[in-house]
Amino acid sequence: MMNPLAGKKIAIVHDWCTGMRGGEKVLEVMCELFPDATLFTLLHIKGAMSETIEKMDIRTSFVQNLPKVETKYRYYLPLFPRAIEKFDVSGFDLIVSSSHCVAKGVKRTPGTPHYCYLYTPMRYVYEMFDDYFGKSGFLKRAAIGLVARRLRKWDIRTADRVDRYVAISHHIGARVQKYYQRDYHVIYPPVSVDKFELGSGKGEYYLSIGAFAPYKRVDLAIRACNKLGRRLVVVGSGQDEKNLRKVAGPTVEFRGSATDEELVGYYKNARAMIFPGIEDFGITPLESMASGRPVIALGKGGALETIKGVAAGLSPENGATGVFFGEQTEDSCADAILRFEELESRFVPGVLRKHAESFSRERFKNELREDVETFYESQKSKVRS
Numbered sequence: 001m002m003n004p005l006a007g008k009k010i011a012i013v014h015d016w017c018t019g020m021r022g023g024e025k026v027l028e029v030m031c032e033l034f035p036d037a038t039l040f041t042l043l044h045i046k047g048a049m050s051e052t053i054e055k056m057d058i059r060t061s062f063v064q065n066l067p068k069v070e071t072k073y074r075y076y077l078p079l080f081p082r083a084i085e086k087f088d089v090s091g092f093d094l095i096v097s098s099s100h101c102v103a104k105g106v107k108r109t110p111g112t113p114h115y116c117y118l119y120t121p122m123r124y125v126y127e128m129f130d131d132y133f134g135k136s137g138f139l140k141r142a143a144i145g146l147v148a149r150r151l152r153k154w155d156i157r158t159a160d161r162v163d164r165y166v167a168i169s170h171h172i173g174a175r176v177q178k179y180y181q182r183d184y185h186v187i188y189p190p191v192s193v194d195k196f197e198l199g200s201g202k203g204e205y206y207l208s209i210g211a212f213a214p215y216k217r218v219d220l221a222i223r224a225c226n227k228l229g230r231r232l233v234v235v236g237s238g239q240d241e242k243n244l245r246k247v248a249g250p251t252v253e254f255r256g257s258a259t260d261e262e263l264v265g266y267y268k269n270a271r272a273m274i275f276p277g278i279e280d281f282g283i284t285p286l287e288s289m290a291s292g293r294p295v296i297a298l299g300k301g302g303a304l305e306t307i308k309g310v311a312a313g314l315s316p317e318n319g320a321t322g323v324f325f326g327e328q329t330e331d332s333c334a335d336a337i338l339r340f341e342e343l344e345s346r347f348v349p350g351v352l353r354k355h356a357e358s359f360s361r362e363r364f365k366n367e368l369r370e371d372v373e374t375f376y377e378s379q380k381s382k383v384r385s
Contacts, residue, residue, distance in 0.1 A: 212238030292349025299324030
């Protein structure tokens with residue numbers, strides 16, 4: 001079958017390129033699919049991205065030249081809409097945006113199709129404002145509130161600059177419908193299953209991995225393990241670290257950030273991963289399952305789409321990959337840990353691994369390629385008719 005995008009000029013728009021996190025793993029696949037595309041991004045820290053991304057023709061905005069931008073770029077958030085709108089993407093046949101902030105708001109010339117892979121509408125200007133800024137002083141919170149309202153209005157006003165929204169989960173798709181009044185499709189993001197190794201035997205500790213942001217509720221994992229006297233290894237760093245260390249008991253160990261090689265070891269030597277936040281998708285639970293380790297998770301958000309919780313008719317032997325808890329509380333999390341321990345010996349590492357493989361990088365790459373090509377063909381057909 002002929003590739004409808006062969007020889008076409010493609011613009012990829014990504015919020016910022018400052019490190020290889022989940023969104024950048026998606027961007028990397030986009031760059032593999034469209035190596036001749038031009039990559040537009042607000043900010044690029046050279047050397048911080050994978051070799052595949054660094055090879056691209058990268059165009060940055062005026063944000064690139066602002067003072068201390070490499071470490072303080074989030075302080076320039078009010079300028080991001082203006083910066084993204086100043087990109088000149090005229091003359092391109094297709095725009096593919098990779099957006100969790102403002103990338104989806106890039107201006108296009110009439111008739112240019114815009115395909116948006118959306119991680120989330122800006123969570124800090126919608127339902128998670130308090131999680132990000134609730135502890136700020138009154139004046140600072142009021143000022144941030146004004147900025148958030150402006151960003152929210154801009155975000156909604158520019159929603160129709162996109163022709164097709166592809167969300168990372170149905171949890172995020174519901175936000176697309178709520179805030180943008182638009183339909184959506186879901187393609188789950190990629191998980192590099194092959195780089196993880198199956199653990200064997202009973203693990204040594206419970207595991208928490210991720211950024212120390214308040215909304216991730218790492219404190220619940222810590223408090224639950226404090227209560228039960230269970231060993232917990234905490235991997236990560238971030239703004240909430242001081243508070244987390246204050247509540248940690250003697251069975252909690254902080255290991256800081258980890259390399260990819262270190263993460264493989266942390267996962268395969270764990271008993272289970274504890275995942276207490278409400279996430280848009282949640283790649284780390286799938287990495288745990290790729291390592292043959294179950295997940296103890298809050299039964300809300302993206303976790304409901306990636307973890308098969310123990311329930312009536314679904315046991316560890318026939319497909320369950322974890323245990324859910326119903327309330328975002330210390331006691332609920334602790335009860336789920338005890339429930340897991342009753343079932344621990346019955347989880348089958350190979351079953352967990354097989355489930356994680358259904359979210360593989362190759363699967364994502366094939367789904368994304370097919371969907372973008374089909375979208376482009378449908379848009380061109382509209383123009384011809």
